[in-house]
Amino acid sequence: MELKITCIPGDGIGPEIVAEAKKVLEKTACVYGHKMIFTDILMGGASIDVHGVPLTDEAIAVAKSADAVLMGSIGGDTTKSPWYKLPPEKRPEAGLLGIRKALNLFANLRPAILYDELAAACPLKEEISRAGFDMLIMRELTGGLYFGERRTTVENGLRKAVDTLTYDENEIRRIAVKGFDIARKRRKKVTSVDKANVLDSSRLWRQVVEEVAKDYPDVTLEHMLVDNCAMQLVKDPAQFDVILTENMFGDILSDEASMVTGSIGMLASASLNDTKFGLYEPSHGSAPDIAGKDIANPIATVLSAAMMLRYSFDLDREADAVEAAVKQVLKDGYRTGDIMSAGCRKVGCSEMGSLLAERIS
Numbered sequence: 001m002e003l004k005i006t007c008i009p010g011d012g013i014g015p016e017i018v019a020e021a022k023k024v025l026e027k028t029a030c031v032y033g034h035k036m037i038f039t040d041i042l043m044g045g046a047s048i049d050v051h052g053v054p055l056t057d058e059a060i061a062v063a064k065s066a067d068a069v070l071m072g073s074i075g076g077d078t079t080k081s082p083w084y085k086l087p088p089e090k091r092p093e094a095g096l097l098g099i100r101k102a103l104n105l106f107a108n109l110r111p112a113i114l115y116d117e118l119a120a121a122c123p124l125k126e127e128i129s130r131a132g133f134d135m136l137i138m139r140e141l142t143g144g145l146y147f148g149e150r151r152t153t154v155e156n157g158l159r160k161a162v163d164t165l166t167y168d169e170n171e172i173r174r175i176a177v178k179g180f181d182i183a184r185k186r187r188k189k190v191t192s193v194d195k196a197n198v199l200d201s202s203r204l205w206r207q208v209v210e211e212v213a214k215d216y217p218d219v220t221l222e223h224m225l226v227d228n229c230a231m232q233l234v235k236d237p238a239q240f241d242v243i244l245t246e247n248m249f250g251d252i253l254s255d256e257a258s259m260v261t262g263s264i265g266m267l268a269s270a271s272l273n274d275t276k277f278g279l280y281e282p283s284h285g286s287a288p289d290i291a292g293k294d295i296a297n298p299i300a301t302v303l304s305a306a307m308m309l310r311y312s313f314d315l316d317r318e319a320d321a322v323e324a325a326v327k328q329v330l331k332d333g334y335r336t337g338d339i340m341s342a343g344c345r346k347v348g349c350s351e352m353g354s355l356l357a358e359r360i361s
């Protein structure tokens with residue numbers, strides 16, 4: 001199979017971790033007889049430095065012409081980097097929001113798994129973590145507060161800012177369908193998270209999710225208020241299979257879920273549209289403080305590449321091989337600094353990539 005992949009190395013540790021994911025993908029292509037053609041584009045701060053804007057139309061066109069996009073991370077230190085002196089629509093994050101919208105990537109899948117080998121890193125009490133957990137947050141990504149009308153004004157000398165949270169039923173239905181479809185392939189449970197005791201947008205969300213649920217009698221649906229969900233994630237994470245939620249709630253809950261795994265450097269994500277096309281990126285940020293030091297953990301990006309093989313290319317065997325390589329490398333006792341524990345061997349970003357590639361078979 002010939003696979004056209006656009007890469008966005010981005011900022012901070014982005015270029016280092018993307019290089020290692022490419023290494024693993026190239027080895028996978030070699031073992032399984034595929035041809036991968038990589039094309040890099042600039043986004044975020046890297047694009048600002050060259051073009052003055054975080055995302056150009058040309059870069060979007062290149063991304064659109066590929067079969068999938070693999071991204072590292074974007075953004076810098078918000079207190080120090082000159083990128084954050086620019087108006088909001090010219091900052092690195094605007095590039096990320098821009099590409100999500102331009103490619104209609106409305107479904108964001110963020111798995112949060114407690115790996116046996118890394119159970120010690122889980123910050124929860126042992127009696128809670130013992131049960132393990134494997135959940136998937138299905139976050140709506142192109143609507144809600146992130147893309148609603150916003151403005152900042154001064155009225156009679158009083159500064160005022162407004163953001164709006166809007167959803168129509170079609171936007172809710174298409175993400176709910178994705179959530180139920182994926183639950184069917186997992187443990188068949190959807191927890192739809194909203195704030196229906198306060199927000200109209202949440203009440204509509206709940207109604208539409210219930211309508212969609214009628215087509216999935218084999219999947220159990222429960223509703224949970226977002227504040228309760230934040231609490232349940234640390235009290236009893238094993239109860240969750242698929243968490244289905246709107247953009248802002250998903251942003252916050254997915255950071256919390258990744259923290260309870262104890263290893264944010266391990267968590268992948270996929271952002272999908274209605275077709276097989278997707279953008280794949282680690283759930284963590286650009287970590288500018290450790291950029292260029294060859295100490296970042298490339299595993300989240302490698303696992304994102306595995307999601308790409310699975311969701312965009314239907315290459316399940318190859319995706320399994322990448323995931324198995326990750327488990328094997330951990331079993332063999334290799335760790336980057338962020339997941340280091342006693343008795344293991346500490347390796348850098350590039351060595352971790354090579355160890356993973358070696359284990360692809």
Ligand code: IPM
Nearest residue numbers: 075093094096097251254283
């Ligand atoms: C994420 C990030 C982004 C978001 C930022 C960088 C705009 O936090 O992907 O979760 O809020 O969506």
Ligand code: MG
Nearest residue numbers: 251252254255
């Ligand atoms: Mg976030």
